Amino acid sequence: MATDIKSMSLSGRKIDVSEKEMTFKEKMYVFAIAKGMGITLRHFFKPKVTIMYPEQKREFSPVYRGRHILMRDENGAERCTACGLCALACPAEAITMTSAERKKGEENLYREEKYASVYEINMLRCIFCGLCEEACPKEAIFLTEDMVSSDFKREGFIYGKDKLVMPLEDKIH
Amino acid sequence: MDVALFIEKFAIILIVFGITMFIALYSTFAERKVAAFMQDRPGPNRAGWGGIFQPLADGVKMFTKEDFIPNTPNKFLFILGPGLFIVTALMTSAVVPWGGTLHLFGRDISLQAADINLAILFVFGVVSIGVYGIMIGGWASNNKYSLLGAVRASSQMISYEIAMGLSIIAVLMMTGSLSLRTIAEQQHGFFDWGQHWLSWNVFKQPLAFFIFLICAFAETNRTPFDLPECESELVGGYHTEYSSMKLGFYLFAEYINMFISSAIIATVFFGGYNYPGMDGVATHIGPNIAVLLGVAVLFAKTLFFIFFYMWVRWTVPRFRYDQLMNLGWKVLFPLSIVNIVLTAVVILGRQYFNF
Ligand code: SF4
Ligand code: SF4
Numbered sequence: 001m002a003t004d005i006k007s008m009s010l011s012g013r014k015i016d017v018s019e020k021e022m023t024f025k026e027k028m029y030v031f032a033i034a035k036g037m038g039i040t041l042r043h044f045f046k047p048k049v050t051i052m053y054p055e056q057k058r059e060f061s062p063v064y065r066g067r068h069i070l071m072r073d074e075n076g077a078e079r080c081t082a083c084g085l086c087a088l089a090c091p092a093e094a095i096t097m098t099s100a101e102r103k104k105g106e107e108n109l110y111r112e113e114k115y116a117s118v119y120e121i122n123m124l125r126c127i128f129c130g131l132c133e134e135a136c137p138k139e140a141i142f143l144t145e146d147m148v149s150s151d152f153k154r155e156g157f158i159y160g161k162d163k164l165v166m167p168l169e170d171k172i173h
Numbered sequence: 174m175d176v177a178l179f180i181e182k183f184a185i186i187l188i189v190f191g192i193t194m195f196i197a198l199y200s201t202f203a204e205r206k207v208a209a210f211m212q213d214r215p216g217p218n219r220a221g222w223g224g225i226f227q228p229l230a231d232g233v234k235m236f237t238k239e240d241f242i243p244n245t246p247n248k249f250l251f252i253l254g255p256g257l258f259i260v261t262a263l264m265t266s267a268v269v270p271w272g273g274t275l276h277l278f279g280r281d282i283s284l285q286a287a288d289i290n291l292a293i294l295f296v297f298g299v300v301s302i303g304v305y306g307i308m309i310g311g312w313a314s315n316n317k318y319s320l321l322g323a324v325r326a327s328s329q330m331i332s333y334e335i336a337m338g339l340s341i342i343a344v345l346m347m348t349g350s351l352s353l354r355t356i357a358e359q360q361h362g363f364f365d366w367g368q369h370w371l372s373w374n375v376f377k378q379p380l381a382f383f384i385f386l387i388c389a390f391a392e393t394n395r396t397p398f399d400l401p402e403c404e405s406e407l408v409g410g411y412h413t414e415y416s417s418m419k420l421g422f423y424l425f426a427e428y429i430n431m432f433i434s435s436a437i438i439a440t441v442f443f444g445g446y447n448y449p450g451m452d453g454v455a456t457h458i459g460p461n462i463a464v465l466l467g468v469a470v471l472f473a474k475t476l477f478f479i480f481f482y483m484w485v486r487w488t489v490p491r492f493r494y495d496q497l498m499n500l501g502w503k504v505l506f507p508l509s510i511v512n513i514v515l516t517a518v519v520i521l522g523r524q525y526f527n528f
Binding site: 039044 | 176210215489
């Protein structure tokens with residue numbers, strides 16, 4: 001069966017474009033404009049959907065991925081052992097760290113013998129995918145429900161340990 | 174010269190000026206609110222209760238911005254442009270009758286700055302001088318986008334002035350006067366018992382009203398005819414190079430124009446300060462109350478038309494330039510001539526055959 005390329009439809013959903021002339025009524029546009037104005041007037045009285053941000057906050061879903069936190073264990077020691085797996089897993093290459101060896105007497109500060117003396121996440125690079133959280137063998141890094149706050153300078157978005165490590169008072173585990 | 178008359182006119186001019194400024198100021202706010210509401214947003218609502226001080230914040234912002242003058246050989250014209258535009262915008266308010274005649278302190282105070290018998294011609298004249306404000310500003314900016322915007326503005330305004338003038342001629346043939354006060358007085362009350370028909374001109378000349386309305390949109394450079402400041406093609410149009418209060422003047426004058434043209438539409442077609450039952454109010458409650466109520470009615474009508482301007486702006490997309498010219502020259506122009514002929518036939522028919 002000879003099929004004309006014009007009548008062929010691979011998806012079976014082909015719709016012919018109609019090129020019919022507009023009628024006089026349509027050409028006047030007045031009725032179309034009146035209809036459009038009816039629609040905008042209806043929206044004028046509709047309830048507004050805006051969330052008034054600082055006073056009113058949108059509820060996040062339980063799996064929301066916000067800014068990171070470096071966890072402490074139940075004794076208040078940092079869990080991170082600077083293995084670098086999070087940095088390796090990170091698709092945006094947002095994480096850098098420097099490792100150091102735990103000294104005598106610091107057992108209450110760092111859980112493992114090796115720890116991160118510098119740990120930085122560049123929040124401008126981070127895409128909040130949560131892969132670092134999945135990669136971590138020590139359950140040291142988590143993404144919280146907080147949002148990254150705005151800043152005037154780019155440097156302010158490179159979060160060091162001062163911002164990332166969970167405050168001592170909050171230790172939960 | 175009569176000192177009392179001088180004081181009276183001076184007071185009226187000052188009050189009208191103040192009200193015009195106030196309404197123009199709050200039109201900018203209303204525009205943003207209307208736009209927001211039509212897009213399901215609450216609009217500006219942080220400055221004061223419900224954002225009521227937003228225009229003041231905008232004004233402070235405008236004043237404190239850097240006042241930049243581009244490298245142009247026409248510095249004087251560059252400054253003259255916005256000044257001329259706002260002056261012409263304010264001038265038209267002089268001939269609008271804001272109400273009937275008040276009886277105060279043993280005087281008859283006519284609520285109108287100048288009752289000249291060529292009021293409509295005056296309005297048309299001043300409005301067309303307004304084009305110079307745009308044209309000079311766009312020319313002196315030394316920028317091709319500004320120039321294109323200015324050229325668009327002037328050709329658009331000239332084209333639509335013709336249809337506008339012709340549409341109003343049909344009204345003038347019935348009123349027989351160019352004075353806005355006479356036109357307003359002829360639409361007395363709401364029902365014309367002598368002619369067994371509603372007395373407002375919009376019911377006698379619906380087609381003229383329709384053409385006039387469309388042309389008023391074009392004259393005030395409002396959407397769907399805002400091609401002179403079409404952002405997507407011309408950056409900012411004729412005011413691309415303007416900043417600070419000079420830009421503020423242009424934007425402000427646009428709102429003043431909107432207010433004045435709304436007032437003129439309300440006066441010419443919607444009965445001005447007349448309202449149903451005004452005679453009853455005058456006899457039973459008091460003539461001055463009736464007049465003041467008339468002023469309130471006129472302002473209500475005017476504000477409705479301002480709202481209508483905004484309503485259209487946030488509904489209808491912008492025309493293409495050839496469509497704009499087609500509409501002006503090939504549709505509105507012949508239509509208004511047909512309207513004149515129809516009006517003439519009806520007037521003559523009424524004279525000779527009494528129908
Ligand atoms: S959330 Fe994703 S992008 Fe951000 S630091 Fe972790 S792995 Fe990198
Ligand atoms: S956060 Fe976890 S994955 Fe990253 S370096 Fe520390 S222990 Fe390793």
